[in-house]
Amino acid sequence: MKARLAFSLAWASLWHRRRVLALVTLTLTLSVTLLLGVQYLRTEVRQSFTNTISGTDLIVGARSGQLNLLLYTVFHIGDATNNIRWSTYQGLTGDSRIDWTVPLSLGDSYRGHRVVGTDTGFIEHFQYGRDQALQLSEGQWFDDVFDVVLGAEVARKHDHSLGDKLILSHGGGSTSFSNHKDTPFTVIGVLAPTGTPVDQAVYISLEGMEAMHIGWQSGVAIPGRTVSPEQARERDLTPDAITAALVGIERKVMTFQVQRQINESRVEPLSAVLPGVALSELWRIMGQFERALLGITGFVVVISLVGLVAVLLTLQAQRSREIAILRATGASPGLVAALHVIECIFLAVIACLLALLLGTGGLTLLSPWLLEHYGIQISLRPLAAPEWIILASVPVTAALVGLIPALQAWRQGRRQGLSHSAGE
Amino acid sequence: MTKQTPTQTRSSASNLQAVTTSELGYRWPDSKAALQFPDITLERGEHLFIKGPSGSGKSTLLGLLAGMLRPTSGTVSLLGEDITPFTNGQRDRFRADHMGVIFQQFNLVPYLTTLANVTLPCRLSPKRHQLAKPEPLQEAAALLAELAIPQSHWHQPVTRLSVGQQQRVAAARALIGHPELILADEPTSALDTDNRDRFIELLLTLGQKAGSSVIFVSHDQSLATHFDHELILETHP
Numbered sequence: 001m002k003a004r005l006a007f008s009l010a011w012a013s014l015w016h017r018r019r020v021l022a023l024v025t026l027t028l029t030l031s032v033t034l035l036l037g038v039q040y041l042r043t044e045v046r047q048s049f050t051n052t053i054s055g056t057d058l059i060v061g062a063r064s065g066q067l068n069l070l071l072y073t074v075f076h077i078g079d080a081t082n083n084i085r086w087s088t089y090q091g092l093t094g095d096s097r098i099d100w101t102v103p104l105s106l107g108d109s110y111r112g113h114r115v116v117g118t119d120t121g122f123i124e125h126f127q128y129g130r131d132q133a134l135q136l137s138e139g140q141w142f143d144d145v146f147d148v149v150l151g152a153e154v155a156r157k158h159d160h161s162l163g164d165k166l167i168l169s170h171g172g173g174s175t176s177f178s179n180h181k182d183t184p185f186t187v188i189g190v191l192a193p194t195g196t197p198v199d200q201a202v203y204i205s206l207e208g209m210e211a212m213h214i215g216w217q218s219g220v221a222i223p224g225r226t227v228s229p230e231q232a233r234e235r236d237l238t239p240d241a242i243t244a245a246l247v248g249i250e251r252k253v254m255t256f257q258v259q260r261q262i263n264e265s266r267v268e269p270l271s272a273v274l275p276g277v278a279l280s281e282l283w284r285i286m287g288q289f290e291r292a293l294l295g296i297t298g299f300v301v302v303i304s305l306v307g308l309v310a311v312l313l314t315l316q317a318q319r320s321r322e323i324a325i326l327r328a329t330g331a332s333p334g335l336v337a338a339l340h341v342i343e344c345i346f347l348a349v350i351a352c353l354l355a356l357l358l359g360t361g362g363l364t365l366l367s368p369w370l371l372e373h374y375g376i377q378i379s380l381r382p383l384a385a386p387e388w389i390i391l392a393s394v395p396v397t398a399a400l401v402g403l404i405p406a407l408q409a410w411r412q413g414r415r416q417g418l419s420h421s422a423g424e
Numbered sequence: 425m426t427k428q429t430p431t432q433t434r435s436s437a438s439n440l441q442a443v444t445t446s447e448l449g450y451r452w453p454d455s456k457a458a459l460q461f462p463d464i465t466l467e468r469g470e471h472l473f474i475k476g477p478s479g480s481g482k483s484t485l486l487g488l489l490a491g492m493l494r495p496t497s498g499t500v501s502l503l504g505e506d507i508t509p510f511t512n513g514q515r516d517r518f519r520a521d522h523m524g525v526i527f528q529q530f531n532l533v534p535y536l537t538t539l540a541n542v543t544l545p546c547r548l549s550p551k552r553h554q555l556a557k558p559e560p561l562q563e564a565a566a567l568l569a570e571l572a573i574p575q576s577h578w579h580q581p582v583t584r585l586s587v588g589q590q591q592r593v594a595a596a597r598a599l600i601g602h603p604e605l606i607l608a609d610e611p612t613s614a615l616d617t618d619n620r621d622r623f624i625e626l627l628l629t630l631g632q633k634a635g636s637s638v639i640f641v642s643h644d645q646s647l648a649t650h651f652d653h654e655l656i657l658e659t660h661p
Binding site: 002005009012013015016017321322324325326327328329330331332333414 | 516519531
């Protein structure tokens with residue numbers, strides 16, 4: 001009965017002061033949304049990161065750090081330090097311990113999107129997420145020298161459909177002045193969205209990559225040396241070198257052996273990295289940053305709780321009469337103090353509920369934008385344990401800080417005589 | 425420092441007495457001098473007027489009678505029970521069960537409706553909940569009607585009531601559930617003469633009906649005529 005009375009009084013009191021308290025609740029709501037959002041995005045981005053590549057046992061490239069190799073092959077960030085000779089790649093393909101290899105040849109771009117020269121192995125072996133294979137949403141994988149397959153975002157952003165002719169540019173960057181205008185490519189397929197950097201790239205054959213560079217030297221087309229597509233087809237289009245290769249190992253236990261052998265290769269300085277290890281190293285670096293961010297948002301919540309207490313303490317000054325009335329009617333100082341704690345908890349719970357609503361709404365609006373601009377797929381999912389803990393910690397902390405005005409009310413209730421004025 | 429004027433001197437069974445105090449003294453934590461109060465004996469159902477100028481310790485005496493303050497010396501017996509050795513919790517419960525209190529002003533919880541303010545004691549004390557017949561809400565309505573609070577105000581926030589109305593609502597709250605004691609601390613000081621006399625008459629009549637003893641504190645001697653018994657507190661010379 002006392003508990004019910006306390007709850008109904010606390011609720012009536014909050015409702016009475018709703019105009020003043022609405023603002024502090026809003027502050028608290030925003031900070032809880034921020035905290036929850038950062039934690040949520042953190043896990044989602046991490047998931048999105050680790051989802052970018054799976055099923056590949058080794059990434060092989062010219063000798064460099066594992067992060068660099070991972071970044072330019074999978075995330076399309078940065079450039080290769082050197083190439084792998086075609087003969088070396090052939091050597092890998094012939095290794096009996098190696099199940100499959102996918103060549104990657106980088107260096108060109110289409111309106112800021114990477115052009116990846118590869119072969120049919122890419123659609124067969126490249127996997128992302130939980131071992132999901134790539135799917136074509138339209139058309140088919142390239143077959144001809146001048147076919148191009150677009151990532152889902154590239155097709156969507158530039159509104160391309162099957163049969164469109166594309167002029168690829170030499171080098172990276174979104175505006176390039178040297179275009180391979182003699183050798184247009186035809187869109188033959190569009191990949192289904194994956195939420196990974198795959199969506200942001202265009203795929204052509206190694207032969208196509210070779211063909212459009214005939215007559216090019218040091219990044220410029222030598223006048224008179226370039227050829228038409230028809231002439232190009234006549235030539236031997238076997239490349240001299242590729243940038244990197246994805247490798248699948250027949251028996252997984254052999255992975256480390258193969259890795260070491262590649263790393264110690266005398267033919268050419270090579271690096272072979274385990275994608276999982278490289279990804280977690282990348283995440284460790286990013287992790288520092290996002291942990292700091294989480295810490296800062298934690299502080300924001302604490303600050304808004306302090307603001308809440310400040311407002312409650314200000315309101316407290318007007319509440320001495322009310323305390324006197326309750327005490328005179330027989331309420332114990334404990335009940336009076338409990339009112340204050342309950343009010344704090346009520347406010348925190350309201351803020352948490354509003355934060356959940358705000359977060360859900362915000363994510364729904366924001367996720368398409370994030371996918372488009374950063375290739376990060378953020379999906380709505382039920383909250384995980386750490387998020388529930390964060391959410392639950394808000395009312396708990398509110399109850400703790402609510403003890404400050406509560407203690408004041410309790411002391412006031414005890415010291416005070418019968419009337420409001422006496423006792424001070 | 426205080427002088428006693430005629431009070432009850434009849435010696436009947438102690439459980440018939442609403443209030444008995446002896447050698448009552450109190451010293452506020454920050455002050456050096458202790459207040460000393462005359463002995464009071466008041467029979468159940470009888471009313472007492474305590475008159476004293478400000479500073480004479482009227483409010484302190486009420487605080488002691490209400491069990492809000494613990495006397496530094498002497499004893500307070502209410503309804504035949506010595507409440508002096510009671511714990512704080514016991515005194516709070518005793519006050520909830522047996523007492524109604526009316527302040528000078530600002531008597532009402534601002535965020536509750538008129539009816540909710542009146543029924544508040546019944547929610548704090550199961551005993552008064554039981555005694556409020558047939559149900560607290562009905563008794564509250566009856567009291568409000570008798571105290572001439574327009575029905576349109578019953579479900580409204582109390583902030584819309586006039587001062588006189590607020591004091592009458594406070595009286596209804598003090599009377600609900602038939603408490604044996606009603607302590608009133610200058611409840612009429614904010615009212616004009618007409619309202620004042622009507623308020624006192626209503627309070628005493630309804631108190632009589634509920635079987636409650638009213639202890640009424642004021643500095644205004646003219647109010648003493650309403651009461652059977654009178655006690656005058658004096659300040660330091």
